[in-house]
Amino acid sequence: MGARRFGLHAMTGSNVLNPDYFAAVTERLLDLAAEIKRCLDIDLECVNIGGGFGVPYRPEEKSLDLERVAQGVRRAFDRHCRAGFKEPALMAEPGRLIGADAGWLIGRVHVVKQGYRRFVGIDAGMNDLPRPAIYGAYHHLSVLPRRKRKTAVKPEKVNVVGRLCENNDQFAKDRLLPRVEVGDVIVIHNAGAHAYAMGHNYNNRLRSAEYLLTRRGALRRIRRAETMEDLFRTTGIQADF
Ligand SMILES: Cc1ncc(COP(=O)(O)O)c(C=O)c1O
Incomplete structure (x- = not known):
């Protein structure tokens, strides 16, 4: 159809406070990116893991551990982005995380x-x-x-x-x-x-x-x-x- 630029976007959860969730989503998207590369020889420019970055609405809830989120996502990229697989840019939509408690x-x-x-x-x-x-x-x-x-x-x-x-x-x-x-x-x-x-x-x-x-x-x-x-x-x- 003439498209030249490609990326993957997902929006899979909302208000998630489990930091390991984001690494799992990234893994799935990068698996898909690898399959797209293998089958179609397309390098994705970006992988957007969407929103879902939760905030504590109840006093007894803890804030999302962003350091752990970042480490998990980084590990997923390191596992997938080896020789022959160009690392796509990571994108996310953490609007609630930025704005909710303000x-x-x-x-x-x-x-x-x-x-x-x-x-x-x-x-x-x-x-x-x-x-x-x-x-x-x-x-x-x-x-x-x-x-x-x-x-x-x-x-x-x-x-x-x-x-x-x-x-x-x-x-x-x-x-x-x-x-x-x-x-x-x-x-x-x-x-x-x-x-x-x-x-x-x-x-x-x-x-x-x-x-x-x-x-x-x-x-x-x-x-x-x-x-x-x-x-x-x-x-x-x-x-x-
Ligand atoms: C595409 C997309 N990105 C981001 C969000 C924000 O989600 P959240 O506030 O749960 O992180 C939504 C919410 O519906 C969405 O549909």
């Missing part, structure tokens, strides 16, 4: 309701961070109380929920948290990857602003919050809100 979704508690469970409603929703709703994913939560509690209160099990009229608009179910009051802030951890980028305007919810915490501790707005005008921008209607 972002927090911040929501303020606007309602606490005691029903068949205790519900804590915040002014963010699954449209801001869809992972819990889509995958049942765990995101760690911290509570920043609006005012200091006078007496120590026992932690309690709550469901932390968003504002959408959907049963799965929940950031946490049966989560043990310090007692929460209206006005407190809930900090949702690991929202720097697969969060804003997965977000959406479901039910015409507006996307939030984004702030950068600088090294000096200042907050700089790097994205403004959406407005109703933004929602109508593509209609050609001049909305007057």
